[in-house]
Amino acid sequence: MQFLKGEKLAIQPIVPIVAGVVIAVLLVLNTWTTVQPGYVGIVFDKITHDVRVGLLEPGWVFINPLTESIQQYPVTIQTYSMVQKSSEGQVAGDDSIKIQSNEGQQLNLDAVIQYQVNKSEAARLYEEWGGASIETIEDRVVRQYTRSEVPQIAARYGWEEITSSRRSEIIQKIAARLSEEFQKRHLVLVSFAIREVHLPAVLQQALNQKIEAQQQAEKQRYTLQQTEIQAEQAKVEAQGKAAAILIRAKAQADANSLLSRSLTPELLRSQQIEKWNGILPSVTGSGALPILDLEQRGEAKK
Template sequence: MDLVSVVRGLSGLLWLGALGVLGLLVVRATRHQPVKSLVRTLLALAAAAILVTTVGAGLVFVPPQERGVVISALSPTGYRSQALTPGLHWIVPYVEYVVYYPISKQTYTMSSTPSEGAVEGDDSIKARTADGQLVYMDASVIFSIDPAKVVEVHIAWQDRYAHELVRPLVRGVIRDAVSQFRIEEVISTKRFELEQMISKTLAQRLEENGLTLEGFVLRNIAFTDEYAQAIEQKQIAEQKALQAKFVVEQKKQEAEQARQVAQGQADAAVIKAKGDAQARVIQAQAEAQALQLIAEVLQNNPDLLTYQYIEKLAPGVQVMLVPNDAPYLLPLPSMTPAPTATPTPTPQEAQP
């Protein structure tokens, strides 16, 4: 409880006491009883009530979140040029009074939802884009009164600044900004740029009228039913196009996979053929080297071939019948027993 409230409360009690004494005085006077003491008490209470009431009328307390504009009958302009700052102040009783203005942040909302905005019902902002499309925008503006310009705001707007200054100013700035963008830019690519443009312009216009822009929020953007249907159809078409593109890419991947498999099989066949050819070459080279070695051995040992031939024949063969015109590769064994050699006597044996 501040001092001003205490003084005004005391003033009220004194006036009630004065009225009580006055009532008692009337009762005693009608009964022809002495009232002299009551008259003195009444006069004292009345004087004290008038004094305390006057002091209470002159004392003014300004809270920290407010500023006070003094309306004065003593000033040529009708008001004091400087607003009262927070704290306890004295004004001239009965010829001056104070109008309080908040300097804390205030929010003004315009929305299509009836219970959200400052105005009941659909209060969204209707604007037309550069390509002629109609959009409905919900917005909130956060602002405050410049403490140094409270007197100017009072003179120009009094307490009507929210509805008669902020509201039309915001709606006009939004319409002007939206008209510079196409519908696609408003809803997607340049929405942030749009908000920045609105905030910059709005801050300048509010400052000219003694207000400070604390923030701007573009809450929602809605379209006409026709454009919403067009967007939906476009999205469906885009989804179909993406699906078709996905199918094409899938087919390409499958074809590429089949090509790679075929290429792998072909490469494997080529590698196998090369391996077989190299194996045959190595085998031929080995055979040639073997034949070369055999030829060299036969050249040095001609009877070896005959020996190998005989080794291949069945054991015990004594007779072979061959055609008369067949070439003889081997010398035929003799059909008669070999002659027995007769030893020649030496001269010593010939002598008796």
């Protein structure tokens, strides 16, 4: 008993020492923190309620855990989706944006926003939002302003214009409006896109019928163009053949004219004499005998 009592007395002075060491280690560990890649750190002084001048770049940083806290904001591009499919957006369930066309038709839009924190204004962002996290800022700025501005701008257009013909124009106007609002709140809009337009069944059927009619008209237009091209080709080919026949006929006529001009009586007589073999033809039956001018033959031989 005395040994155990002495051992107990020996252990008691060690406990405060161990506790002090543990506290010291925790303080040291809390003194050093890491700013993640793609983020900037903003240090807040709990005593003076001031934001430390200058931003902390990624890496190990030193703070006083008793008097200071650090908030990190991403400065890389962030993507926020509001879509109908629950597995793709930030919010579970159908989170697409509900709008109304100028005809009063109800539509749903899948919207995707890319933004980033303005790095040079990150400290002001922290101050104005009371040190709120990026998720809070994203919900109150990116989400709320998008869901507010998109229906207002889309309501100026018809449902067919929203679906296709003026979709790019609508996107540009929404992006310009959101860019202004984001800039006021130290964010930068990188891009805004309407990924898909969801129509009621009746409108979707009407749109499909219109597209089918346009495709049929385009097909008929193509067929007509091909027919016209083929007819033009046949015309050109026929004209080419006729021209070739005229050329050959003219050449033949020119040749015949030249030949007729060259066949004089003297030439014909000379050709007859040249081709005669000196033998009188043997004729059986009645008929006139060929007349041969022997004088001229003799003269020709001389």
